[in-house]
Amino acid sequence: MTHTFHGNSEREDDSVKHVVVLNENAHTHVKNSNVHSVPMTSMVVDVEALERDLRQQVRGEVRFDEGSRGLYTTDASNYRQVPIGVVIPKDKDDVVATVATCRAYNVPVLARGGGTSLAGQCCNVAVVIDMSKYMNGIIEMDAERRRARVQPGIILDHLRQAAEEHHLTFGPDPATHNHCTLGGMIGNNSCGTHALMAGKTSDNIDELEILTYDGLRMRVGKTSDEELERIIGEGGRRGEIYARLKALRDTYADLIRERYPDIPRRVSGFNLDELLPENGFNVAGALVGSESTCAVVLEATTRLVESPPVRTLVVLGYADIYSGCDRIPELLKHHPIGLEGFDDGLISDMRKKGMHPDEIALFPEGRGWLLVEFGGQDKEDAGKQARALVDELRGKEHAPDIKVYADPADQQKIWSVREAALGVTALVPGEKARWAGWEDSAVPPDKLGDYLRDLRKLLDSYQYSASFYGHFGQGCLHTRIDFDLDTHEGIQKFRAFINDAADLVVRYGGSLSGEHGDGQARAEFTTKMFGNELIDAFREFKSIWDPAWKLNPGKMVNAYRVDENLRQGTNYQPLPVRTHFQFPDDGGSFASATLRCVGVGKCRRTEGGTMCPSFMVTREEKDTTRGRARLLFEMLQGDPVTRGWRNDKVKEALDLCLACKGCKGDCPVNVDMATYKAEFLSHYYQGRLRPLTGYSMGLIYWWARLASLMPGLVNFVTHAPVLSGIAKTMGGFAPQRRIPTFAPQTFKQWFQRRGTRNQGGPQVILWPDTFNNYLKPETAMAAVEVLEAAGHQVIVPQRSLCCGRPLYDYGFLDQAKHLLRQILDTLGPQIEAGIPVVALEPSCAAVFRDELKNLFPHDENAKRLSQQTFLLSEFLEQKSKDYQLPRLSQQAVVHGHCHHKAIMKMKDEEAVLSRLGLDFQVLDSGCCGMAGAFGFEKDHYDISIKAGERVLLPAVRKADKDTIIIADGFSCREQIEQTTDRKALHLAEVLQMALRQQQQKISGDYPERQYKRELHSREAQAVPARRGTVLLGAGIMGAIAILAWRLLSQRRLAVKLTK
Known part of the structure; x- marks a missing residue:
């Protein structure tokens, strides 16, 4: 199910004339992608009327201008699709009204959180519903029952901070915990470091309130046999859904048990195993990880777990990461609450970028490191667990170099190195850019060492470079690889590698995704993992919830190919521009500088660090470093953001940039928005008057x-x-x-x-x-x-x-x-x-x-x-x-x-x-x-x-x-x-x-x-x-003011004052 969007981008009012929505199994054709469109019967939708009706029905914000659409063209993945428009709802009723209006026009919908997905889940030719600005609160905190009712746009750390007041926490904690949303975590089935202690997001959701594309609003969770029969007996759309889910379960139950990998981190595919009797027919669990393809989440009731108040961190340094991973089974016997790892490539990348030198100095000797965290009720408890591990390791041959940290400040420094990995490995001075694509595979933890060895051989055979890091205690590997995504040959090679890597992980009994989801990046190859019959079951599951196939189409099932809709691709030809700044770290190219941003979204933090002060106040995507970089990228694309340096939407986004350079220091890829802003304004104001402050304060x-x-x-x-x-x-x-x-x-x-x-x-x-x-x-x-x-x-x-x-x-x-x-x-x-x-x-x-x-x-x-x-x-x-x-x-x-x-x-x-x-x-x-x-x-x-x-x-x-x-x-x-x-x-x-x-x-x-x-x-x-010469002073200042005004009107002030 795919869509083709056509807009009249030359119109002065930035409005869009129409959208062409192709029928099932067609592929979207967008600029700068390697898409092969399938000729199908199409339907023309009046987007101006759609926008008008949305404005009448929605109390929140409705944005169909070119700037807003440009902001949401991509996520943290390699993919780019221009949305039809953006809705920022104030509440559930706004979401319901948005979906109803889109349904009336037969237009796709994509519900989105923080936009940090790495597999293309958060971009589509659809009306994007951004939940993060307003629907971000805690509705109820029930510490006694260890439950919290929250809105989908809540930032994970905000939930965790509130829960910590009761010595509780939400267990899954991805590295983006200070800016990702819970709704996004539900969409991806996110995990993180402490999933070792608490499980995946699907293990921590008690109930969901959802909305289907056809307008059904209901709460779902675990369902007893009696309740299931009652719901089916009541009939209606809800009864139909449950009846079909039951039939789906009964048809595929044995195959699900046979083909689903029995590993901690199976995130690929739909969670059909949650419907099995032994899992309580958990409809909420089945929808977690469905990437907004089946239903829109309006509210979630989460489970909370005890948060160990005291931690001790054991850092192990091995000769290489492979030998360290071989020891994971014996480390797991000590029941740590977190077990992470990374290789010397990550440390080398950080040193090349001058990042975290003081933190790196805390690590023991080695070329591969494991971080083993223990939690306890007090210092003695956590320390005792750590000492037991250390004593055992030191008594073995080829023992690792060991350092133990009980001070929370030192622990935070160690964790900061691990959490920076995603961005750090993306762009390293003197090396090719590295991309997502095969960044999230997972295997049984006891096979991780051998899997890494074979994956390294595969990388070497393709002449690819990559660092290894991840949630090694659960067998989940993260990496970024220096794919060539610009040339035809490079993209063919990229596709061939993903195919071979999928074969490799399946041979190890693993999963293509361990927490990032399938989206577009992996969905094409999930047949290798599940087989044709279960892929048919996935299609049926999608159809049960979304018969029109209008929710985030082309993702997870009946998906775009891995090499479609690429953000760059063979047609990537940014507008040639001459600049004042030379951008030596970006090959002398302003276009390359705009590509620095890989969508990690660290600039969406609402507290901590410097980046990005305006977003911390406004909570607007356009006021993030990411949003501004994205608009500059789109400006050089020329569609949907038109008129180049003269574009007012780009100017508007840059207006609240304080030029603080916080991004230069905080952003893991060192985007320098202050410099980009200065460059843009120099061209925007060419031959134009600047605002008064430009002359009063700029000079x-x-x-x-x-x-x-x-x-x-x-x-x-x-x-x-x-x-x-x-x-x-x-x-x-x-x-x-x-x-x-x-x-x-x-x-x-x-x-x-x-x-x-x-x-x-x-x-x-x-x-x-x-x-x-x-x-x-x-x-x-x-x-x-x-x-x-x-x-x-x-x-x-x-x-x-x-x-x-x-x-x-x-x-x-x-x-x-x-x-x-x-x-x-x-x-x-x-x-x-x-x-x-x-x-x-x-x-x-x-x-x-x-x-x-x-x-x-x-x-x-x-x-x-x-x-x-x-x-x-x-x-x-x-x-x-x-x-x-x-x-x-x-x-x-x-x-x-x-x-x-x-x-x-x-x-x-x-x-x-x-x-x-x-x-x-x-x-x-x-x-x-x-x-x-x-x-x-x-x-x-x-x-x-x-x-x-x-x-x-x-x-x-x-x-x-x-x-x-x-x-x-x-x-x-x-x-x-x-x-x-x-x-x-x-x-x-x-x-x-x-x-x-x-x-x-x-x-x-x-x-x-x-x-x-x-x-x-x-x-x-x-x-x-x-103060005795007041009148003289006033006269002189008046004369200066008149002179200044005349010079301003003749646009000669700047030149005259520099002489």
């Missing part, structure tokens, strides 16, 4: 230079009650924001009068960024004092220079490149001499460490400057390690700047704070929400505040008043100062404070205020004298 470097001529006058005009409002309106500022105050004396003016010291000492260039030069010079002054105390001669460039960071936010890339070229030319001799550069503003350091190399990949001085640039903490740790830092006995709360966390990491910052003697807490606060100019903008104010209120601002308000608040980013400090009663300090200021306090704690509340008072008493006395 802050030049405005600051002008303001420094009369800072007192400028400050009066921008802060006087009436004039301030005018200034904010003209600049596009949010009226709730305070415009930052310009300092009466710039840092460079101060330094020029003061002069350099420590002549003859090792030289260091202190970078005078715009913010710490014109607005907060005290930060740079403090840094001078600290660096000189460490014995260095501080040098400050005499020429006015800027890295151009604010320009990137508005796509001023020509101007940004011009400023960087100035820096390379001006500082050329110092760069070549190897003099280090200390940057105080993390975003400026990130330009030199990241964007500079991307814009000038072949410039040797650009490479040198990138390598010679340090944050203050990095410099003190790496270049002044012998300097004895002063001590400061104080408590502190630390917020890391997004660019700091993404590019430089916080390790050195924390090391310096520890050497200072501070008792500090580094907040897992993500982005502060200010993000440079973002939070000052009128249209972004609400998102900015919500992002800050998620973690950072409440933590600052909660901190004791004698606690120091540390934030190195200027915008972070502004957000804190403008929304709380506290002022945050830069690390340089904290170090200066320590130097002056001489190991004494600052007594009293608000230590930053005392520090600032002592530091700036003279400046405070000078302020009244500067």
Whole structure:
């Protein structure tokens, strides 16, 4: 059953004229796929009418625009199909109305959760129902019965967190646990690490409320013989379904028992075994794993299991992964609650990407590792189980290297390595991209070692490369393989390999899928595993529930071939574009950069890490890194997203990107959306006016230079009650924001009068960024004092220079490149001499460490400057390690700047704070929400505040008043100062404070205020004298405003200000 979708993509209103739905056994033909369409009778559907009717019937959101359709073209698989439209329901009634309306138009439906499926289950030519935004709550938690009633869009970790309050948990926990939805887990029959303890999702569902395509709404679960006969006797559609299911069971019962592999991880095929008498005719269990092909889940009642409160983790290092897997049966005798493994290929991939170095250092020696976890009621209980295993292993010949971890923090570090495997192995520097396709096979655990050996031989015979990892305690293997999915020969080879791999796993008595499901990736080959008769039973099972074959058609049964609907394929020809950034890590190709995203969906986390702050607020797919990358990919495809760089839907998706670079650090494939956004905006605004904020804040470097001529006058005009409002309106500022105050004396003016010291000492260039030069010079002054105390001669460039960071936010890339070229030319001799550069503003350091190399990949001085640039903490740790830092006995709360966390990491910052003697807490606060100019903008104010209120601002308000608040980013400090009663300090200021306090704690509340008072008493006395020229200041600012407006209207401002 397949569908062909035709849309008029050139229409200005982004609407679609019609859809052609082919009859049974046809294949969908979409752009960039290797599909052979079967000519069949077709039916034309008026999509505009469908959309109109859905809007009338649904209270939630109905989206048929090209951008929304582009967002849902794929999942985490190799496949791509353009949906007809998207519905985001508010509640069950919306889902019922959506299905009813689609049924009236004979249109397919696909219910979807987090969109992280790896086999193509979550993409189809259908109306997609996204449950994740609104239908994500817990309806009831019954701790006594160990049950929870939940909506299908709930994120697994949210359910687990609620259950943990009662010392319970939902057992299955895939690596995507912090962003996958329970509805998606039900669709795939997901498992995870602790399925060893609790079983698959099908083992943990008590009851489902479901909706069929023909409109039947009912609850299903286990069914006694008496209840079964009663339901059948009542007749109706429900009775018909149960009668046919009973007949299906009776017909195929013996064959099911014979052909279904008796292994822990059989996920391929429908769960017809759940209908057997010995399994209680469990209709809910039979529907779990049906991948939205039989019914839509409206609600689930889950079973909860006891969560061992204390864990001990035993890490075993073997000579290779094969010998480690040979030992799995004896390890299982000790009844661990988790048993995972991976080979040295995974560790090698991480090292090449510079990921998890501290975590990897915790592992024992070896080239293959097993993680064996024990749970207990207390530390002694869990430790005793672990010691029993360790004692037994150490008494054997060829014992593995062993490390035991009882500290939860260390355990989390170990698990972070395992959980990162999926994304890490996808894209490794210097190697071919690796793809899903044969990433989820499973065999009996006692045969896993031999299976891996034979699979490695098969991979070698095809000249494929892959790392091995997975849930080895249950015989489930995950891997990504460097298939060529672009050329005809490569795709033929890919298909041949999947065929041979399916034969191999069947010979071992295994399953094609151990938890990811069949979808499109494996369904074609399930006949090898089950035989023709059971495949007929699968067709019948599908028909019982969905006689029209309109629920997620072409998946699991009567499926598309493995080489159809490929996201790339032989016809993949992205639009050729010329870019400012050179994308050296992507072969110089922006198209290749958009392919980095493999759909893992880590950017859909609602808490933890930095990526993606806007999604954490809006819960919109378009506000994820994945969604934005997908739209850029579709933009280069030209269908359904049209008009290339001028597309407003792409612009809209990028609008709430805070350019925090959280994705550069958090995303396992290092998608750099901040760079993609800057590139897109540079083309989008070509020949167009930018918004007011683009000129008021994007060009802050030049405005600051002008303001420094009369800072007192400028400050009066921008802060006087009436004039301030005018200034904010003209600049596009949010009226709730305070415009930052310009300092009466710039840092460079101060330094020029003061002069350099420590002549003859090792030289260091202190970078005078715009913010710490014109607005907060005290930060740079403090840094001078600290660096000189460490014995260095501080040098400050005499020429006015800027890295151009604010320009990137508005796509001023020509101007940004011009400023960087100035820096390379001006500082050329110092760069070549190897003099280090200390940057105080993390975003400026990130330009030199990241964007500079991307814009000038072949410039040797650009490479040198990138390598010679340090944050203050990095410099003190790496270049002044012998300097004895002063001590400061104080408590502190630390917020890391997004660019700091993404590019430089916080390790050195924390090391310096520890050497200072501070008792500090580094907040897992993500982005502060200010993000440079973002939070000052009128249209972004609400998102900015919500992002800050998620973690950072409440933590600052909660901190004791004698606690120091540390934030190195200027915008972070502004957000804190403008929304709380506290002022945050830069690390340089904290170090200066320590130097002056001489190991004494600052007594009293608000230590930053005392520090600032002592530091700036003279400046405070000078302020009244500067306010005597109010009218002159207003006149000057008015003249500047008129001049600016004229320049804006003539589109010459950016050019003139760069000269």
